[in-house]
Amino acid sequence: MAKTPKPQSYYDDIKKRFAEERDLRLAYRPEGTTQFTSDLSGELAQYAVDPYSGPVEDRQPINDAVEVLFIGGGFSALLTSARLREKGVESIRIVERGGDVGGTWYWNRYPGVACDVVGYDYLPLLDEMDYVPVNHYSRGPEIFAHCQAIAKKYELYDLAVFNTTVTSTIWNEADGLWHITTDRGDKMSAQFVICANGTLSKPKLSRIEGMDSFAGHAFHTSRWDYDYTGQDLENLQDKVVGIIGTGASAVQAVPELGKQAKELYVFQRTPSSIDIRDDWPTDPNWARKLKPGWQAKRRERVLAMSEPSAEQKAKNAALSPEEKLRKQENANIDYMMRIHKRIEKEVKDPEVAEALKPWYMFMCKRPCFHNEYLPTFNRPNVHLVDTHGKGITEITAEGPTFEGTQYKLDLLIYATGFEVQKTGIYNKIVGRDGIDLDDKYADGIRTLLGIHTQGYPNLFIMGGYQASFQFNLTDMLQTQGDHIAACIDYVRSNGLHSIDPTEEAEEWWVQEVIAHRGKTNRNQECTPGYYNFEGEENRRQDGNYNGGFLQYFKHQGAVREDMAKNFKFT
Secondary structure, three states: OOOOOOOHHHHHHHHHHHHHHHHHHHHHOOOHHHHEEOOOOHHHHHHHOOOOOOOOOOOOOOOOEEEEEEEOOOHHHHHHHHHHHHOOOOOEEEEOOOOOOOOHHHHOOOOOOEEEEEHHHHOOOHHHHOOOOOEOEEEHHHHHHHHHHHHHHOOOOOOOEOOOOEEEEEEEOOOOEEEEEEOOOOEEEEEEEEEOOOOEEEEOEEOOEOHHHOOOEEEEHHHOOHHHHOOOOHHHOOOEEEEEOOOHHHHHHHHHHHHHOOEEEEEEOOOOOEEOOOOOEOOHHHHHHOOOOHHHHHHHHHHHHOOOOHHHHHHHHOOOHHHHHHHHHHHHHHHHHHHHHHHHHHOOOHHHHHHOOOOOOOOOOOOEEOOOHHHHOOOOOEEEEEOOOOOOOEEOOOOEEEOOEEOOOOEEEEOOOEEEOOOOOOOEEEOHHHOEHHHHHHHOOOOEOOOEOOOOOOEEEOOOOOOEOOOOHHHHHHHHHHHHHHHHHHHHHOOOOOEEEOHHHHHHHHHHHHHOOOOOOHHHHOOOOHHHHHHOOOOOOOOOEOOOHHHHHHHHHHHHHOHHHHEEEO
């Protein structure tokens, strides 16, 4: 039986509620991204300490040269290194702030950590590694082990440098090399440098009055202190625990904390959308029948599916822009109302259920998928402190306070996320003519494909702005890694030394990015979050390329097909 269509007024009323909730958030914290700090020094230095690598041994500074140097040791570096090895590049160095490869999966080891993308798609190089994930959705420890296995297979540990932060990357025109310094006194040089420090790498904290006065124990989710909590959180059975934030990290950690803590207080500013994670162990018979190249074929299907069919294009062409937008918005609202229905079904207390409902369009904030998060609020020891968009604004020696109530805690966990990096994190990048990359970007980000930027020869950027955004980030990183390896191979194979995009090619791409952004007011209409710079106004070119993943992939190929037009070589 067909459902009765809802009147447009139904959708208009919900969209009005979305706007009211957004305005509430903006009124409380109009300062945008500056409401957070990622300067974890001084009294906040404890939140940046690596709890996983143990004491860092002294070593002599390194003073040598390599052909390719990666800043960062996550998937960007690993999958691009694999492609470079296939092309015969031997001199590859990874410089990594952590104590091992893995990037996100090195740092994020909080209880319950897992990937929200199907493991057969998310984990890269499965064909090359002859590996099949053990579950439909991979857990953090398995992903970290996969990163380590890649580094071993491609002999990336030989030249790798860990517990080391790159502090400057300076182009030297005289010798045509990048000169790199680190916080360990190293002075390295490299012909090619690849910024692979990740999109979300540097932990950030909310600026909360009195946070340094808290007398209990505290840490950020990406620096989980298992010495305090116990490996299975068994040490929390007599502890009162609070967690600030309800984003992706908290959604996975809260169920585990709820099982063990004496009392758990979840401090929420804006709820996440929580959908079902349909998970199961990998069928060994299915895995056994997979033929070589199976993951590459899955990726090809993903690319093909990102392009609408001829029938879909025809239907869309028949709609006016207003009708098209209305149709998209109404479908989005239907999806979010289904999320609301799930909350009502899973959470017994109607008041708590209402507080957990997200009032914004799907994808305004990072969507989450979990089967235990919502039921956790049915536990008698778990308490939701809904701040109605205001957030916690004061912490005392005993713990957070909100609207006159003092929450006395033994442990306070910050699930406040990460700074969205633009290119360098701790690193000053200076190109030709002594121009700092931040100064070049002062009037707007300028790149070719989000990978190259004119005046910075042999520098490649992965996972930055002006590239395509994909929820499965490794799909996009794989295309970038393939492209970078092909560019470096072109330079090496043709007896060249450097590759630098032309001003014309860079300007073309900037205009492509601008042309495919701002078709709707969605960015301004969304509730604040890191997807929209916490509600700040941003320049049209300072974001992702929104022309579609397949089109981005095709643009990469077209750029490589006409290297002489798009690049200057020496």
